[in-house]
Amino acid sequence: MGRREYLLVRTSKRHGNGQKSRITGAEFSRSFATANLSTHEVSDPCTKNQKVPDSGSDRSSFELGSSYSDAVRIAIALTLVTSLCLGETVAIQDAKIYTVTNGVIERGTILIEDGRIAAVGPSEDIAVPAGAKRIAAAGRVIIPGLVDTHSHIGVYSRPGVIANSDGNEATGPEQAVVRAMDSLFPRDPGIRQATAGGVTTANVMPGSANVMGGQTAYIKLRGRTVDEMLISLEGRPSGMKMANGENPKRTYGRRGKAPATRMKLHALQREIFLKAKQYQAKRAEGAEGKDTPRDLALDAIVEILERKRTVHFHTHRSDDIVSALRLADEFGFEIVLHHGTESYLVADEIAKRKISVSHTIVDSPGGKPEAINLRYDTPAVMHAAGVKIAINTDDPVTESRLLLRTTALCVRGGLPVDAALAALTIHPAQMMHLDHRVGSIEKGKDADFVMLSGEPFSAYTRVLQTWIDGAVVFDYARPLDRRYAVGGYRIQGQEPAAAYPLTKAPARAKGPLGGASLQNLPRRFAVRAGVLFTGDTMMRDTVVLVRNGTIEAIGPHGTVVVPDNVPMVTAAWVTPGLIDAHASAGLSGALNVPADQDLIEPGHNHAAARALDGFAPQARLVRYLLRHGVTVVQAVPGPRSTIAGQAGIFRTFSKNTSDATIRATSAMVFNLGEGPKGERATAPGTRMGIAALIRKALTEAKQPVGEKSELDVNRSALARVIAGEIPAIFVTHREDDLHTAARIAREFKLRAVLSQATEGYLMTGDLKKWGYPIIAAPTMQRAGDLQRFNTSFENAARIADAGVLVCFSSGYESYVPKTRVILFEASVAAAHGLGWAKTMRALTLDAARVLGIDDRYGSLAVGKSATLVAYDDDPLETASHVLAVFGDGTLVYRK
Secondary structure (H helix, E strand, O other): OOOOEEEEEEOOOOOOOOEEEEEEHHHHHHHHHHOOOOOOOOOOOOOOOOOOOOOOOOOOEEEOOOOHHHHHHHHHHHHHHOOOOOOOEEEEEEEEEEOOOOOEEEEEEEEEEOOEEEEEEEHHHOOOOOOOEEEEOOOOEEEEOEEEEEEOOOOEOOOOOHHHEOOOOOOOOEOOOOEHHHOOOOOOHHHHHHHHOOEEEEEEOOOOOOOEEEEOEEEEOOOOOHHHHEOOOOOOOOOEEEEOOHHHHHHHHOOOOOOOOHHHHHHHHHHHHHHHHHHHHHHOOHHHHOOOOOOHHHHHHHHHHOOOOOEEEEEOOHHHHHHHHHHHHHHOOOEEEEEOOOHHHHHHHHHHOOOEEEEEOOOOOOEOHHHOOOOOOHHHHHHHOOOOEEEEOOEOOOOHHHHHHHHHHHHHOOOOHHHHHHOOOHHHHHHOOOOOOOOOOOOOOEOOEEEEOOOOOOOOOOEEEEEEOOEEEEEOOOHHHHHHHHEOOOOOOOOOOOOOOOOOOOOOOOOOOEEOOOOOOOOEEEEEEEEEEOOOOEEEEEEEEEEOOEEEEEEEOOOOOOOOOOOEEEEEEEEEOEEEEEEOEOOEOOEOOHHHEOOOOOOOEOOOOEHHHOOOOOOHHHHHHHOOOEEEEEEOOOOOOOEEEEEEEEEOOOOOHHHHEEEEEEEEEEEOOHHHHOOOOOOOOOHHHHHHHHHHHHHHHHOOOOOOOOOOHHHHHHHHHHOOOOOEEEEEOOHHHHHHHHHHHHHOOOOEEEEEOOOHHHOHHHHHHHOOOEEEOOOOOOOOOHHHOOOEOOHHHHHHHOOOOEEEOOOOOOOOOOOOOHHHHHHHHHHHHHOHHHHHHHHOHHHHHHHOOOOOOOOOOOOOEOOEEEEOOOOOOOOOOEEEEEEOOEEEEEO
16 A cells, blocks of 8 residues: 655745645654644644644643743644644744844734734734634743854755865856855755754855855745745845955965965956946947847846845955955945954944944854954944944854854853844844845744744753744754754664753852952962852852962851951852863964964874974963863874874963973874875775774784884884773764774773764763763864764763763864864753753863873862862853963963
């Protein structure tokens, strides 16, 4: 018997034709079964006589309770009732609504009809028509759908392999003729990840390799085809991508072609517009103009000259920004500046022209020299100068599902919350001339909005639902949707069955540093914390007495005797110094130039190489980590060599390598998987070859060395691993590679540590059985290459739940961000199952245990190092600040 299918037709007066999709009868029934509901009869889901799941209350009303478990069955009911019935009227009631343009409604209702907002206001003022579907959303927060002005989803599809790289037509620097829509892949998983992050509208652009990169596509993140996704602009075309600075220079200069300099780059751009003006004039010459052949590229540029098409201009450095402004002044076109890394240096020039800036904010500066001066406070500076700003993802540089979190960094930099929300909604809509339809919650606009579990920029808030045109396109309660939100969407049969409940934030304490001046602080002083985390437990109103770099006493205020002559510093929050168990900072410099890189040695056996001999304690990225509370790092040689060398443990607050060194050799580093396979110029080129090389080298290291044997420093170094003097760190991501690491460790009886373990959450039983500590991959690492494709925000939580010792790492980044910050990575893990206490322990005491330095670092206890960090708010809130860092009892950083 054939498979029965239901054809679901989404009717809409507004769009004319119904949207059709097929699901099987089994899938239809399974949706209800998952919710553990009685389904009754569902013959026509869009008729007034429909029998809906029995929720124990009015069957035309569904409630979104305050806990996640309450929301599970409701969301499935919403999926079947709301998103499949666009012609119906829906009322979402009693939510806190950020309208953006008309303030905040503390208890409001949104009425949706035919995909549009029919009414919005205080619940008591909105009359809900009889028969409307009611959704009780008390305790929830609703914001407009996020509008991303700079994205590459669909043109750089997941996974990030050559076959999916369709963003840069780098066969010549002038590509006005190409259109992003012709590269856009509607089934790119990145699109579903974007809706999981609350993105509803995006400007999908070509890349920045060219001086003129091509025509952008304004899309909504719904539909099966590009045509269904494109937004009709009533005769106005979408944008044009242009770029200056390093990217076009690098792309063509290294080939010996133009442009290789900024002056030639600008000359090419002027030439393009001059040719377009000439073409425009010829085409306008009446009958004679008809003889001028059509030029599709010049047609698009003429639209720019006529201010019908907006130029979205990639530019970082302040001089490049002014060059872009000069070009716009000369030819009179509309421009939106993108990235604007150094825009704060020329804010007055931008403001007086009333030019908008769409900022890309990443976790650390560097990679490209033009991005080295990135600052979190740039959007705040620009906003204060009167410049209209937006925040974008530049996805995949920042994943779209993290756009709210990215903007929280701007709040951390001083951007007011209302301005930050406008920068995600109404401002980008205005930059794309779409504000008549999207960007705010107003009567008559498209019903595009996001339902959140809490305040928009809290680290603990989750996107629960995303609606586009009055239909639910993402629902956290649906298992597959949730996997797009947290990761692992392509896994079948191994995924964790149950979702984690919403993470609760700890009780708040907030405030600046106070008490004694930090200037010339003596060797004996005290710190009083509103909330103190010792590395194991949370304590309130606690005093830490410091003497000569160690902790003399610790306890509740009033029980620790602080002599009158001892100064006391006060802080809202205090924790031990944070520990990054796998870092590249100090070996990898802030710039992607050979002189600034000491992380990767070509070839496959460098066991004798030591991080100690390449570590730069005052390098820019090391100091950057210190400013974020990281006081100890394990510097790990890079991922390309099979046997990469010896890791070392260092303080981040010392001036020279001797003072910085805690352990000169802390482990031997072995890389498995894609990293060493990339060194195909020298064998091995397969996973089996990599494993064979490691086994061969370890076998040789076990053999006794005769008196006449030639010196082999690599063999001697590996002998220490065989003898158990130092552990073996296996850096690997995929499940099969983790098993290979465990086999090798068992065969040679090694003290093993597994680093990264991206797919660890899929094999927690094995990890528990092996008992090896885990240095978890960065929570927000990009799911780009195939070995990290299944990365999950829940990885650390699933591993910790299995009883395995786990800590955090910043890992390795080759582009941007140049280094990750474990504090930020950990906050995302905390919000996705790990919880506050386990997360803070993983950042401190558990990390110290993994590295074997818990006798001195990782916790605050009598006799241990007085290495501690003061914050103005919960350390895991993205918008919080590190106010001061004390290293071994000395003030080493103050904000």
